Amino acid sequence: MYPIEYTEPVFRPPSEWKSLILQVTNGCSWNQCTFCDMYTSDSKKFRPKKLDLLEQEIQQVARSGQPVSRVFLADGDAMMLPFDRLVAIINLIHENFPQVTRISSYCLPRNLKNKTVEQLQQLKTLGLSLVYVGCESGDDQVLELINKGETFQSSLDALLKLKQSGIKSSVMILNGLGGVELSKQHAINSAKLMNMAQPEYLSTLVVSFPLGVERFAKAFNGKYAELSQRQLFQEMETLLDELTLDKTIFRSDHASNYLVLKGVLGKDKQSLLTQVRTALHQPQNIRLREEWQRGL
Ligand SMILES: C[S@@+](CC[C@H](N)C(=O)[O-])C[C@H]1O[C@@H](n2cnc3c(N)ncnc32)[C@H](O)[C@@H]1O
Numbered sequence: 001m002y003p004i005e006y007t008e009p010v011f012r013p014p015s016e017w018k019s020l021i022l023q024v025t026n027g028c029s030w031n032q033c034t035f036c037d038m039y040t041s042d043s044k045k046f047r048p049k050k051l052d053l054l055e056q057e058i059q060q061v062a063r064s065g066q067p068v069s070r071v072f073l074a075d076g077d078a079m080m081l082p083f084d085r086l087v088a089i090i091n092l093i094h095e096n097f098p099q100v101t102r103i104s105s106y107c108l109p110r111n112l113k114n115k116t117v118e119q120l121q122q123l124k125t126l127g128l129s130l131v132y133v134g135c136e137s138g139d140d141q142v143l144e145l146i147n148k149g150e151t152f153q154s155s156l157d158a159l160l161k162l163k164q165s166g167i168k169s170s171v172m173i174l175n176g177l178g179g180v181e182l183s184k185q186h187a188i189n190s191a192k193l194m195n196m197a198q199p200e201y202l203s204t205l206v207v208s209f210p211l212g213v214e215r216f217a218k219a220f221n222g223k224y225a226e227l228s229q230r231q232l233f234q235e236m237e238t239l240l241d242e243l244t245l246d247k248t249i250f251r252s253d254h255a256s257n258y259l260v261l262k263g264v265l266g267k268d269k270q271s272l273l274t275q276v277r278t279a280l281h282q283p284q285n286i287r288l289r290e291e292w293q294r295g296l
């Protein structure tokens with residue numbers, strides 16, 4: 001039996017497949033983004049896990065002999081926990097897994113509002129070296145319609161604070177989020193946010209609605225039209241074209257994408273653009289995922 005009993009479902013970034021997932025909170029304290037159904041079931045009601053319970057879980061994993069070198073703090077916004085609680089959790093991790101080299105977490109921009117750069121630097125020194133920030137868009141109109149509770153500026157402030165503290169950021173942008181009408185401004189302003197923040201990692205996912213599009217479309221007052229595959233590629237072309245990144249690892253390989261793209265921006269900008277343009281103009285010459293191969 002696995003030494004930890006999780007409250008399912010548990011989500012983690014694809015790159016954390018090797019990590020021990022520690023559910024330091026259940027669900028998401030915001031839980032109101034209209035595109036996100038990840039934590040909407042009753043069992044995922046938000047609550048932080050008690051420290052003594054967490055200690056028991058960590059000790060059970062340590063006793064099982066499972067090698068642990070990376071830890072991901074789940075669920076949706078573990079960084080909402082106060083600084084002192086995060087320090088206590090990280091100390092427990094180190095006491096039980098001295099070989100841990102990387103601790104990471106999801107992080108909403110507002111999770112950092114009450115944390116100073118000095119505190120973030122301390123967390124970094126203790127091993128919290130990477131956070132995944134779901135910016136989703138850099139466009140204020142889109143951000144309002146999806147009820148993210150963030151703006152271009154609040155997202156930028158958080159990303160710059162992370163940069164100052166030395167914690168790496170991995171940003172997620174959602175392809176298709178503004179529908180057909182806002183597609184262009186979504187791409188342009190998302191690129192602008194990334195250009196000003198220069199995150200270490202950037203990934204794009206295609207917005208998908210496994211439980212139906214109704215909740216999401218409601219805010220658009222009947223004006224939301226989902227992007228076709230071709231329009232998704234056009235939006236990606238605009239985004240890439242507008243990006244002026246110095247050294248950002250770019251991944252568009254999540255299962256929701258039709259076209260898998262990987263590279264370092266700016267070095268690989270032209271090659272990535274060529275691939276998107278091939279998908280647009282000569283789709284027969286490039287490998288695309290079939291609908292059945294896609295997922296969230
Ligand atoms: C588990 S969520 C946690 C992120 C964190 N709460 C935040 O907002 O920064 C991880 C990411 O999954 C992606 N996601 C959630 N719902 C999605 C959907 N319906 N379609 C595509 N991606 C989605 C979003 O990019 C989101 O930031």
Ligand code: SF4
Nearest residue numbers: 028031032033036076
């Ligand atoms: S995207 Fe993040 S902040 Fe928004 S509801 Fe989902 S988990 Fe919460």
